[in-house]
């Protein structure tokens with residue numbers, strides 16, 4: 001049986017964990033699923049390689065911007081080998097508006113080279129293999145595993161980090177630790193959806209500066225929101 005760690009609240013008491021904690025988290029996720037029935041990956045892609053490239057491009061950049069540049073990029077260089085062998089200046093030109101374009105171009109081409117030469121042109125399906133690629137950390141690997149291959153995985157971005165801390169599900173700013181805590185306390189059936197639900201909630205309601213707690217569907221289960229409501 002999985003050992004469920006106790007996540008501590010600010011006073012040191014147990015906030016989550018165990019069956020009751022799992023039920024509470026399931027209740028919150030159920031409400032978020034109702035509130036955001038359209039919570040899907042916003043990046044446009046046709047295959048795992050395109051998703052991998054789009055996810056690399058999305059670092060420090062909006063999904064909408066990535067979606068503007070990828071059609072031309074994939075049209076010009078379809079497939080791992082074509083992208084790997086492309087003129088670096090041309091790749092940079094096509095992705096320039098996504099920011100950090102030199103570094104991203106290098107990562108994309110190195111990834112594509114590895115996919116073409118070491119994996120027969122197919123994106124590998126394990127986190128270990130994916131995170132060996134240039135520019136691919138756990139977050140990117142988890143996005144690809146979850147979205148492209150249906151492997152349940154939790155990708156912790158800035159929204160997931162913020163919302164899970166406010167909800168009292170995690171108490172650290174370290175994304176790797178938050179991922180492990182979420183995996184421990186979230187009922188398994190939600191593993192594949194928790195990332196997108198928290199991202200959508202973070203974007204639409206639980207904003208970094210001014211969370212709209214008064215309109216939040218999970219206020220009753222949120223220690224941060226209840227504290228804010230009590231202090232106003």
Ligand code: SF4
Pocket residue numbers: 163166167205206207211212213214216217218219222223224225226
């Ligand atoms: S109650 Fe406020 S802080 Fe809590 S999840 Fe909702 S919006 Fe975020």
